Amino acid sequence: MHTLDIFTRDIIQNSLQAIADEMFVAMRKAAMSPVIYEVLDMGTGITDANGEIASSGAGIPAFVGVLDKAVKQILLQHPRPGEIEDGDVFICNDPHSGAVTHLNDVVLAMPVFTEGRCVAWTANIAHWNDVGGMVPGSLSTQATDIFQEGLRLCSVKLISRGQPIRSVLQILHANTRMPDFMEGDLWAGVAAVRSGAVRLRELTAKYGTDLFLLAMQDFMDLGEKVSLKALAELPNASLSLVEPQDDGSLFSVSVQIHDRELIIDLRDNPDQCAGPTNLSRDGAVVAAQMAFKALTAPQGITNGGTFRPLKVLTRAGSLFDAQPPAAEGFYFENLIRVHDLILRCLAQQFPDRLPAGNFASVCATIIGGRHPDTGRVFTLVEPEIGGWGAEPGRDGNNAVYSGLHGETYNCPVEVCEARYGLYVERMALNDEPGGHGQFRGGRGVCIDYRVRSDGSFLTCGYTRSVVPPWGLQQGLDGTPNYVEVLRGDLPPERYAMASSIILNAGDLVRVRTGAGGGYGPPSARATAAVHDDLKNGYLDAHTARAVYGVTP
Numbered sequence: 001m002h003t004l005d006i007f008t009r010d011i012i013q014n015s016l017q018a019i020a021d022e023m024f025v026a027m028r029k030a031a032m033s034p035v036i037y038e039v040l041d042m043g044t045g046i047t048d049a050n051g052e053i054a055s056s057g058a059g060i061p062a063f064v065g066v067l068d069k070a071v072k073q074i075l076l077q078h079p080r081p082g083e084i085e086d087g088d089v090f091i092c093n094d095p096h097s098g099a100v101t102h103l104n105d106v107v108l109a110m111p112v113f114t115e116g117r118c119v120a121w122t123a124n125i126a127h128w129n130d131v132g133g134m135v136p137g138s139l140s141t142q143a144t145d146i147f148q149e150g151l152r153l154c155s156v157k158l159i160s161r162g163q164p165i166r167s168v169l170q171i172l173h174a175n176t177r178m179p180d181f182m183e184g185d186l187w188a189g190v191a192a193v194r195s196g197a198v199r200l201r202e203l204t205a206k207y208g209t210d211l212f213l214l215a216m217q218d219f220m221d222l223g224e225k226v227s228l229k230a231l232a233e234l235p236n237a238s239l240s241l242v243e244p245q246d247d248g249s250l251f252s253v254s255v256q257i258h259d260r261e262l263i264i265d266l267r268d269n270p271d272q273c274a275g276p277t278n279l280s281r282d283g284a285v286v287a288a289q290m291a292f293k294a295l296t297a298p299q300g301i302t303n304g305g306t307f308r309p310l311k312v313l314t315r316a317g318s319l320f321d322a323q324p325p326a327a328e329g330f331y332f333e334n335l336i337r338v339h340d341l342i343l344r345c346l347a348q349q350f351p352d353r354l355p356a357g358n359f360a361s362v363c364a365t366i367i368g369g370r371h372p373d374t375g376r377v378f379t380l381v382e383p384e385i386g387g388w389g390a391e392p393g394r395d396g397n398n399a400v401y402s403g404l405h406g407e408t409y410n411c412p413v414e415v416c417e418a419r420y421g422l423y424v425e426r427m428a429l430n431d432e433p434g435g436h437g438q439f440r441g442g443r444g445v446c447i448d449y450r451v452r453s454d455g456s457f458l459t460c461g462y463t464r465s466v467v468p469p470w471g472l473q474q475g476l477d478g479t480p481n482y483v484e485v486l487r488g489d490l491p492p493e494r495y496a497m498a499s500s501i502i503l504n505a506g507d508l509v510r511v512r513t514g515a516g517g518g519y520g521p522p523s524a525r526a527t528a529a530v531h532d533d534l535k536n537g538y539l540d541a542h543t544a545r546a547v548y549g550v551t552p
Contacts, residue, residue: 004214012207012215016055019122019199020044024057027124027192032184034419035127035381040408042126044192046200047071049111049118052304054216061406062335065286066100067123068304070107070155073098077155086113087162089190090155093131095331096146096324097154100282102331103131103146104138106186108158110193114204119213122196124189128182129379132175137366137379138329139459141499143276145325151175159190178377223305230296231309232259234350241345245337246466246496253341260309262296264288264342267315276329277497278322281314283335288312290403291342295353330461330497332362336404337463347472356389356437356517357469359444360402361462361481363513367449367503369456371421380420380449385410386513387435387442390475396442396516398429423450430479430512433543434468437475437518438525443538444479444513456503458485458495464514465496475518476547484510522547 023044031037043063045056051071056064074090077097092099093106109123131138133150143149151171158168176182204212240254249270256263266288272278292310293302300306314321320338322328340360347354363384371378383405388396401408413424426448435441462481469478484492485501486508495501503509530550533539541552 004211004218008207008211009215009218012203012212013055013219015203016046019196019203020046020055020057022199023122023124023192023196024059026195027126027188030188030191031126032181032188033129034411034415035129036185036188038409038411038415039383041381041383042124043067044124044196046196047121047123048216048304049120051075051121052220054120054220054303056302058407060404060408061290062286062404063105063125065289066105066107066125067109069100069282070098071109071121071123074109074155084111084118085161086111087159088157089159089193091153091158092155094152094154095280095283095328098282100280100286102328103133103150103152104128106131106153106189108189108193110197112197112200114201114209119204119209120200122193122200124192126185126189127381128176128185129381130177130182135459135500136177136368136457137381137459139276139364139366139461139499140329141276141497143327143329144274146327147325149276149327149329178379219301220303220305223301223303224308226297226300227306227309228260231257231262237349239345239349241341241348243341243344244467246463251337251341253345255342255345261311262292262309263311263313265313266320266338267313267318269315270319272317272319272322272326276327277331277334278326278328279320279331279334279338280328281321283331284314284320284338285312287335287338288342290339291346294343295346295350332364332404333461333463336360336362336402339403344470351473352392355391355396356441356472356475356519357478358388358396358402358516359386359464359469359478359481359514361386361464362402362404363481363511364461365483365511366459367420367422367451367456367509369421369451369453369503372453373421378420380416380422382411383408384445384447384511384513386444386481387478387516389469389472389478389516390435390437390439390441390519392519393439395440396435398442399445400442421452421456423452424448425450425508429537430515431537432479432512432515433540434477434479435471435515435518436522436543436547437471438520438522439475439518440525440533440538441469441478441516441518443515444481445511447511449509449511451503451507451509452505454504458483458501458503458509459499460495460497462496469514469517471517472519474521476522478515478517481514482512484512486510523549
């Protein structure tokens with residue numbers, strides 16, 4: 001009989017966190033694509049033997065929420081004894097089969113064996129530049145089913161007992177326009193899961209397998225207790241919200257808060273569409289998990305036990321529970337729409353806990369072509385930064401990633417210009433007025449990319465391009481997200497959701513991301529703060545007089 005004290009439990013859990021972080025660093029250092037090693041469009045994690053998340057590294061929060069679901073699908077697809085062995089590595093990317101997001105996001109997962117039994121999994125996920133499909137970069141707004149979006153990998157064994165399966169590698173090479181980048185990023189992911197497995201075996205050797213498993217289970221139980229304690233401190237409530245979207249459709253959510261359970265109901269939403277903005281049920285669950293965490297215990301631990309009190313209801317065949325063969329290339333915009341919808345619904349009841357709306361879009365910007373200096377094919381994949389909403393007592397943050405992207409970074413100008421066939425001529429805060437209030441919303445950005453070669457292309461996926469970020473407690477709405485293409489003296493072309501827009505040398509792609517919503521009435525903003533806004537360029541003289549009643 002093994003006994004566990006809280007000190008040993010915490011040491012083991014902190015070790016798991018350190019291992020997940022080390023996996024993250026290993027993958028970042030070895031990756032070939034800037035979208036991984038600079039932007040950090042990736043995530044790492046450790047699950048228990050059943051696929052429940054035990055610990056995660058840095059990176060995109062929504063990606064960490066994918067890894068447990070992917071491992072569970074691998075276990076489901078390989079149920080017979082001997083199908084999962086020591087040294088195996090599995091690869092998956094299909095949102096209809098456990099990989100949650102879209103085909104560009106590739107999951108690698110490795111079972112960790114000690115004393116002849118699987119005790120955990122190491123896993124990671126990263127955005128690959130191209131996985132085939134009908135357009136370069138694999139993201140097309142014209143896709144009507146997932147077969148047009150690229151190669152589907154459904155819990156496929158990539159490495160068997162430590163040895164790569166050559167035929168699988170041949171299939172991967174044959175289904176990408178950028179095989180060198182694919183291979184570089186693939187082996188970075190393999191190195192990460194293998195390094196994590198080594199560390200886990202060292203950990204179990206130090207404390208014993210049984211005590212290790214007991215500590216992992218105990219910590220998940222603690223995660224549940226933290227969530228239940230937070231729920232018990234909230235008032236019971238029944239909330240609902242219907243919100244118009246950029247295309248005129250209506251999204252709705254209802255939330256029931258009880259002492260021991262929070263229910264998020266997304267069943268009353270549009271049917272899945274013929275385009276690529278569908279979301280898997282697992283994706284909707286990830287969005288709900290992030291919102292649940294923000295409301296209950298944002299600074300506390302997060303593991304498989306954290307979300308036991310959360311129940312998510314979806315309707316099969318709806319936009320948020322799309323069925324095969326629905327296209328999902330631009331899933332990320334509706335994932336963040338669901339996340340923002342739930343937060344807005346909760347903010348009605350808890351304005352002291354949650355901020356006003358942020359720019360709430362990945363603002364995916366993809367520019368590709370042939371590098372004019374090297375002749376090599378390039379694909380810039382850049383999620384953009386924007387403004388966050390204000391909250392009680394403080395202005396919103398300027399120029400940070402959305403809650404979906406978390407601990408990621410925009411690609412440095414120097415790296416962008418060296419690796420891609422572009423010049424970055426401007427990167428500044430967006431000066432469009434909006435997000436006013438007692439506390440103002442953070443500013444978005446304005447970025448100008450100058451194209452250097454003919455026959456390049458632009459693909460973009462932006463929402464909140466028509467319906468701006470929402471203000472709270474009488475704060476004013478923020479500003480929209482959009483892209484403009486400027487071609488000499490011709491009028492600007494404005495885009496939000498578009499793919500394969502032809503660009504030629506000299507064309508300018510101008511990104512504008514929105515300001516977050518304001519909090520509280522503008523009339524309550526301190527005069528000194530208004531003057532600071534004028535000084536810092538967040539405000540012009542006309543808006544200062546018209547909105548705040550302050551004369552410069």
